[in-house]
Amino acid sequence: MSAGDETTLADIRQRIDSLDAQIMALISDRAACAQEVARIKREADEQAEFYRPEREAQVLRRIHQSNPGPLDSEEMTRLFREIMSACLALEQQLSVAFLGPEGTFTQAAALKHFGHSVKTVAMSAIDEVFREVESGSAHYGVVPIENSTEGVVTHTLDRFMQSPLSICGEVELRIHHHLLSTERDLAQVERVYSHQQSLAQCREWLDARLSHVERVAVSSNAEAARRSAREPGTAAIASEAAAELYGLGVLSANIEDSPDNTTRFLVIGPRSSGPSGHDKTTLLLSARNRPGSLFALLSPFANHDVSLTRIESRPSQCVNWEYVFFIDIVGHAADPPVAGALKELREAAELVKVLGSYPKAVL
Numbered sequence: 299m300s301a302g303d304e305t306t307l308a309d310i311r312q313r314i315d316s317l318d319a320q321i322m323a324l325i326s327d328r329a330a331c332a333q334e335v336a337r338i339k340r341e342a343d344e345q346a347e348f349y350r351p352e353r354e355a356q357v358l359r360r361i362h363q364s365n366p367g368p369l370d371s372e373e374m375t376r377l378f379r380e381i382m383s384a385c386l387a388l389e390q391q392l393s394v395a396f397l398g399p400e401g402t403f404t405q406a407a408a409l410k411h412f413g414h415s416v417k418t419v420a421m422s423a424i425d426e427v428f429r430e431v432e433s434g435s436a437h438y439g440v441v442p443i444e445n446s447t448e449g450v451v452t453h454t455l456d457r458f459m460q461s462p463l464s465i466c467g468e469v470e471l472r473i474h475h476h477l478l479s480t481e482r483d484l485a486q487v488e489r490v491y492s493h494q495q496s497l498a499q500c501r502e503w504l505d506a507r508l509s510h511v512e513r514v515a516v517s518s519n520a521e522a523a524r525r526s527a528r529e530p531g532t533a534a535i536a537s538e539a540a541a542e543l544y545g546l547g548v549l550s551a552n553i554e555d556s557p558d559n560t561t562r563f564l565v566i567g568p569r570s571s572g573p574s575g576h577d578k579t580t581l582l583l584s585a586r587n588r589p590g591s592l593f594a595l596l597s598p599f600a601n602h603d604v605s606l607t608r609i610e611s612r613p614s615q616c617v618n619w620e621y622v623f624f625i626d627i628v629g630h631a632a633d634p635p636v637a638g639a640l641k642e643l644r645e646a647a648e649l650v651k652v653l654g655s656y657p658k659a660v661l
């Protein structure tokens with residue numbers, strides 16, 4: 299390196315130091331604004347809601363769209379996600395219950411959505427996540443709802459039938475599965491633990507590489523990692539986070555059969571979100587038991603030009619062979635086309651429950 303290069307490097311580093319000082323001052327100004335917002339919210343209402351999913355989605359969308367580069371837009375949005383998470387923590391320390399144990403994809407989804415300044419609390423079942431939020435012990439909860447290869451998580455759908463909670467957000471997470479073990483060689487693995495959905499998502503890889511090995515389904519991927527860490531001769535299919543947490547090595551990375559394996563999670567809380575401009579609404583419907591009833595449930599959406607993105611049917615849990623429908627539509631319940639469709643639907647359906655309107659996932 300020549301003397302000229304040294305000066306240039308030193309110059310650039312000086313500029314970086316000065317920019318860091320400016321960034322810090324700006325972040326501190328932003329944090330002071332959040333404190334001021336909190337004061338105004340508290341003065342207006344003792345039960346003030348500090349977390350505002352619609353505002354967060356708008357902020358993150360603006361950052362995503364206006365990023366000038368060279369940083370990738372996803373990267374820039376993630377940085378702002380963390381800044382806003384720290385600002386919200388100054389207003390209120392949020393607790394978020396998730397389907398645990400520590401190291402599950404659901405925890406990764408919770409942190410992706412809320413940032414790292416919230417307190418995440420591990421629950422051992424989907425039902426417990428709902429109960430923790432229903433009782434007010436946690437402010438919000440995160441539960442899995444569907445996977446792009448394995449389909450819907452029926453436990454979560456069924457739990458909404460009896461819950462007063464609303465959906466206030468969604469999170470999409472690309473799922474990468476790794477084979478984790480304390481062993482150093484595939485030949486030493488005699489048993490593989492994982493959640494049944496993950497075993498299914500890696501079926502082809504397991505058939506090709508570990509066809510002779512016993513597959514054992516356990517309650518979560520993180521539980522699989524925890525067990526494998528204590529049992530020589532075993533491996534777990536789980537995330538990188540679980541590998542770190544339970545001290546396992548990665549024997550084989552990205553073993554999922556479908557390269558764009560994605561899981562969608564829902565954020566549940568005491569109320570749904572305000573309109574953000576790009577929203578979704580989830581409905582629970584049941585039809586009167588007569589010919590043409592499904593058509594009657596769907597036609598109000600067509601009449602009001604509202605798009606359906608998903609429809610699932612589940613046994614009603616009240617009467618044998620009667621079904622309820624979970625429907626996702628584009629738009630917020632307060633948007634005029636959706637409000638019009640809902641009004642018409644209430645005249646046609648036995649039951650119309652708006653499970654929540656919430657911003658479409660940004661990250």
Ligand SMILES: O=C(O)C(=O)C[C@]1(C(=O)O)C=C[C@@H](O)C=C1
Nearest residue numbers: 335348349350353354382385386
């Ligand atoms: O705008 C608000 O209501 C705020 O509280 C500020 C802020 C932010 O940091 O931008 C923080 C938390 C909310 O969830 C949304 C936005």
